[in-house]
Amino acid sequence: MPAIKNAAVLLIVLACCVPLLAQANSVSTKAAPKTTSPERFLISPPTTPMVVHARFTLQDLNEITEGTETFEFRGVMTLTWQDPRQAFDPAVIGANEKVYQGAYQVNEVSTGWFPQVMLVNESGLYQTSATTLRILPDGTSTLIETINAVAESEVDMSRFPFDRHRLKAVFEVLGFDKNEVALQVDPDISNTSRTARVPQWLITGISTTVEDHAAPYAGKSGFSSAMVVGVEVRRLPFYAIRLVVFPLMVIVLLSFSVFWMDTSSLGDRLSVSFIGVLTAVAYLLVTSDQLPRISYVTLMHGFVNLSFIMMCATVVINLIVGTLDKRGQVERGNRIDQRCRWIFPLSYIVLLLLMIAVALLFF
Numbered sequence: 001m002p003a004i005k006n007a008a009v010l011l012i013v014l015a016c017c018v019p020l021l022a023q024a025n026s027v028s029t030k031a032a033p034k035t036t037s038p039e040r041f042l043i044s045p046p047t048t049p050m051v052v053h054a055r056f057t058l059q060d061l062n063e064i065t066e067g068t069e070t071f072e073f074r075g076v077m078t079l080t081w082q083d084p085r086q087a088f089d090p091a092v093i094g095a096n097e098k099v100y101q102g103a104y105q106v107n108e109v110s111t112g113w114f115p116q117v118m119l120v121n122e123s124g125l126y127q128t129s130a131t132t133l134r135i136l137p138d139g140t141s142t143l144i145e146t147i148n149a150v151a152e153s154e155v156d157m158s159r160f161p162f163d164r165h166r167l168k169a170v171f172e173v174l175g176f177d178k179n180e181v182a183l184q185v186d187p188d189i190s191n192t193s194r195t196a197r198v199p200q201w202l203i204t205g206i207s208t209t210v211e212d213h214a215a216p217y218a219g220k221s222g223f224s225s226a227m228v229v230g231v232e233v234r235r236l237p238f239y240a241i242r243l244v245v246f247p248l249m250v251i252v253l254l255s256f257s258v259f260w261m262d263t264s265s266l267g268d269r270l271s272v273s274f275i276g277v278l279t280a281v282a283y284l285l286v287t288s289d290q291l292p293r294i295s296y297v298t299l300m301h302g303f304v305n306l307s308f309i310m311m312c313a314t315v316v317i318n319l320i321v322g323t324l325d326k327r328g329q330v331e332r333g334n335r336i337d338q339r340c341r342w343i344f345p346l347s348y349i350v351l352l353l354l355m356i357a358v359a360l361l362f363f
Contacts, residue, residue: 032240041181048083049182052115052173053080054227058206061198062232064167066157071122071167072150073231079115079143085114087139092224093225098135106133106143114143115181120170159359160298161240164204165233169212171339183210183227200239205232244287245303251280252307252348255292255314255319257326259340266322273315280307303352311347 055078062072090096100110110133121128131145151169173181185208196203207230216225255276258269284304290298317340324333 042192049179049225050083050176052181052183054078054117054171054185054208055185056147056169056171056208056227056229057257058196058203058229058231060196060202061201061233064165064198064201066155066160066232068123068152069155070150071231072125072148072169073150073169074146076146077117077171078142079117080140082138082140083112086135086141089139091138096137100133101131103128103131104297106131110135112141114141115173116175117171118174119147119149119151120275121151121153121170123150125150152299155300157292157294158296160292162299162356162360163235167231167233169231170226171229172213172215172218172224174217174223177215177221177233178212178223178225179221180219181225183225185210187226196323198233200236202234202236203231204234206230207232222247225337240290240300240359243290244284244300248304248307249284250354251276251283252310253345255311256341256344258318259337259344263321263325263330263337266318269322270315270319273311273318277308277311277341278356280311299355302355302359306317306348306351306355310344314344 020297038104056075057074057078058075062074064071098110100106102252106114114136115134126147126149128145131143134144149169151167153165153167153169155163155165155167157163173183206351209228211226211228212223213226214222215224216222236237258272261272291304292298295332304332317336321333321336324330324336
């Protein structure tokens with residue numbers, strides 16, 4: 001009997017303890033996520049935007065394509081921000097800095113949030129490589145990666161070959177509006193590598209600014225914080241002048257030699273004029289790839305058209321002088337030739353200078 005009573009008491013005690021143990025286990029299970037690693041999201045709702053200091057160092061300009069208004073560039077993007085949730089004790093992990101290298105470690109191994117930057121005006125190519133994420137004990141994080149991309153930027157070729165442009169690459173943080181993530185740039189830091197260059201162009205400067213861009217995908221406000229990298233470039237005109245302008249000017253000036261020929265040799269005069277026109281046409285066909293393939297008129301197109309008009313005008317003068325010679329008005333035809341000997345070269349040069357002045361002052 002005493003044994004039966006002891007067993008009954010033990011069963012009653014166990015029945016009372018089981019619910020308490022289950023409740024304690026439930027509480028510990030709910031509290032467990034607080035000890036896990038931080039996840040990839042900002043504090044919600046954010047009291048102040050996460051400030052990300054951005055810097056882009058231009059390494060090289062590979063190509064500028066006027067017809068498609070695109071340019072290919074290569075550079076290094078550096079993003080720095082502070083996230084207190086990433087703070088750690090160096091004595092615990094045995095290191096003064098956490099370093100993640102490569103896309104796999106940054107995307108899969110690291111547990112902290114980092115800004116995902118996109119090129120808004122991308123045009124077909126956007127490659128990132130050599131990604132590195134460095135985290136200091138106070139939570140300061142620095143993301144560094146190289147970028148090779150093609151961007152579309154509007155250019156005005158009206159002054160070609162004396163044109164200048166500001167090529168723009170617009171970067172923004174994907175998925176967050178300006179109230180959640182705000183980009184900042186340091187204007188005092190040099191953003192151009194000494195090795196950056198592109199054939200036939202001179203890089204005169206680079207600037208970075210922060211603008212608000214309308215982006216419905218960014219967040220509630222619909223405006224994202226964007227960094228605009230502006231590359232100032234100036235064309236080196238000697239290549240176009242040497243290949244197109246100077247040879248065509250020589251052909252035009254040689255076509256004026258008909259005014260020194262005998263007025264009675266109309267056939268020879270017309271042959272010289274038409275040979276000059278055909279030579280200019282053939283030469284331009286060969287060098288057509290050097291002219292921009294755009295719809296509006298540039299300074300170079302004006303020069304080419306003026307040259308053709310002047311050579312065609314020599315044909316008209318030849319016909320007039322030949323007609324006067326047939327009518328016996330030889331002296332009158334000679335006077336026209338004498339006047340055209342200086343009128344044509346002078347008019348050609350004056351019109352060229354006037355065209356250049358108008359293009360540089362008003363376009």
